[in-house]
Ligand SMILES: [Zn+2]
């Protein structure tokens with residue numbers, strides 16, 4: 001299984017780094033996880049959108065979902081095959097996304113993109129990849145995901161504050177890709193819906209994962225400080241997600 005980072009900028013795309021988006025690939029199976037602004041163009045460099053086996057949208061914040069509309073346009077009005085493509089979303093997300101597309105019952109948006117709302121503990125098998133979902137701690141319904149193929153596993157936190165489902169999904173995983181939107185001691189932050197780098201490192205240590213990849217760093221932060229802060233609690237030096245990076249799981 002491999003993981004390609006299409007973009008990983010928190011909150012908004014910046015020069016040379018789209019917002020959140022990842023490709024998880026094993027054998028003939030391609031899953032696009034999160035469709036933040038700018039990631040559809042990056043995806044076109046990696047895979048034919050017609051070959052996507054599924055899409056996962058962890059939540060409806062724009063830095064994780066906006067380019068889903070680009071995929072719809074490609075499949076329905078562009079060169080694509082017209083779907084349907086399975087799209088896994090958290091509870092309540094289907095109606096929010098359809099409302100943005102002004103897609104009432106029977107609209108092609110709901111046929112081209114075959115939405116499935118998943119909650120805590122849900123599982124899905126897509127081609128050669130299985131997925132297990134858990135709810136995270138965020139202002140809107142949001143998911144963390146564990147991807148498994150063969151005997152390899154990758155857990156992605158999505159956006160979450162402390163106490164989220166990623167802490168149940170991560171134990172025993174080969175790789176944890178965890179959001180680290182914030183820096184500094186967690187106790188002094190005023191926003192409970194993201195993690196500090198220290199907290200990401202502590203989750204990785206608690207789960208005893210072999211590798212930690214920090215992602216979703218605030219675009220104004222110095223990544224070296226995030227790595228140092230996470231290393232302090234993880235006990236190892238974490239890796240950093242970067243656009244275009246490919247990680248073999
Ligand atoms: Zn985000």
Ligand SMILES: [Zn+2]
Pocket residue numbers: 059061138159
């Ligand atoms: Zn978010």
